[in-house]
Amino acid sequence: MIINSKTLVIGLIGHPLGHSLSPLMHNSALDKLGLNCLYLPFDVAPNDLGEAVAGLKALNMRGVNVTIPYKKAVIQYLDELSPEAQACGAVNLIKNDHGYLTGFNTDGRGFMASLREEGISSFKQVLIIGAGGAAHSLVYELTQSGAEQINILDIDHDKALELASFVNQLQKGKGTGAKMDDELFITLSQKADLIVNCTPVGMSPHNEGIPVTSLNKVHSEALVYDLIYNPLTTRFLAMAQERNLKTINGLSMLVHQGALTLEILTGVKPPVAFMKEVLLNSYSK
Numbered sequence: 520m521i522i523n524s525k526t527l528v529i530g531l532i533g534h535p536l537g538h539s540l541s542p543l544m545h546n547s548a549l550d551k552l553g554l555n556c557l558y559l560p561f562d563v564a565p566n567d568l569g570e571a572v573a574g575l576k577a578l579n580m581r582g583v584n585v586t587i588p589y590k591k592a593v594i595q596y597l598d599e600l601s602p603e604a605q606a607c608g609a610v611n612l613i614k615n616d617h618g619y620l621t622g623f624n625t626d627g628r629g630f631m632a633s634l635r636e637e638g639i640s641s642f643k644q645v646l647i648i649g650a651g652g653a654a655h656s657l658v659y660e661l662t663q664s665g666a667e668q669i670n671i672l673d674i675d676h677d678k679a680l681e682l683a684s685f686v687n688q689l690q691k692g693k694g695t696g697a698k699m700d701d702e703l704f705i706t707l708s709q710k711a712d713l714i715v716n717c718t719p720v721g722m723s724p725h726n727e728g729i730p731v732t733s734l735n736k737v738h739s740e741a742l743v744y745d746l747i748y749n750p751l752t753t754r755f756l757a758m759a760q761e762r763n764l765k766t767i768n769g770l771s772m773l774v775h776q777g778a779l780t781l782e783i784l785t786g787v788k789p790p791v792a793f794m795k796e797v798l799l800n801s802y803s804k
């Protein structure tokens with residue numbers, strides 16, 4: 520592409536940034552779409568967050584994705600929040616409209632889009648492992664999509680209870696939270712039709728990690744989902760596949776939440792299948 524004074528700049532802010540697939544995925548999509556737009560990563564030191572957000576306006580950047588540890592901290596600098604960002608209290612995307620900053624949270628919508636891609640749109644009984652930021656976005660969307668019961672387990676009992684209380688604020692009586700425990704997981708897993716790993720357990724370079732000891736009691740029609748996208752097949756998913764359960768890894772959600780970023784910032788429908796292909800090719804390199 521030719522960079523000129525009309526080039527729209529989009530970015531990613533976080534700290535430390537480490538290895539991110541977002542620049543590759545977004546720049547490939549922007550190039551394919553023929554847009555005069557660039558996606559750049561910025562490692563922002565904690566004391567500089569306010570200035571970095573002010574810089575978005577000063578430099579007239581179109582927007583930024585926001586990652587760990589700024590998803591909550593960034594809210595104080597924004598003018599408006601989308602309903603899901605407001606409900607979750609976390610932002611992973613800022614859009615800049617000539618100095619007016621709106622925060623979005625595309626994780627939950629990306630998750631639901633990845634399910635729709637598989638022809639699935641709703642669940643009755645959901646079991647969530649890990650009650651952090653990603654789980655918040657997911658349960659927000661799952662309650663909207665008609666889930667009847669959302670059980671949450673976390674190694675931190677308080678976090679599990681807090682997320683269950685969030686579910687119950689959205690839809691009374693639908694959420695339960697408890698401390699992660701192997702026996703309790705096995706009991707709850709028997710009636711679940713969706714089980715999601717929302718912890719980083721099993722993520723590279725700690726591929727040997729697995730958040731549960733057994734999936735033996737999970738019923739044969741259940742879907743087992745891992746938000747982790749590196750590796751593509753975690754030990755958790757491998758255990759589900761040994762039982763011939765349907766599984767989805769985090770790559771599809773990553774692509775769909777990225778596609779939403781581009782759609783919100785540029786107004787153009789992104790090439791989702793192409794973006795996924797680009798990322799899959801990057802794994803084999």
Ligand code: NAP
Nearest residue numbers: 649650651652653673674675699717718719746769772773
């Ligand atoms: P987070 O905020 O740190 O939440 C993880 C939660 O899981 C924490 O509450 C943590 O407790 C808990 N936990 C850790 N080990 C556990 C275990 N063995 N059993 C039960 N709970 C446990 O992280 P996040 O931002 O939600 O991200 C979670 C995962 O989702 C990460 O792997 C991330 O890469 C992935 N993710 C993927 C996408 C995607 O597009 N595919 C998007 C967002 C996130 P402690 O805090 O006490 O450790």
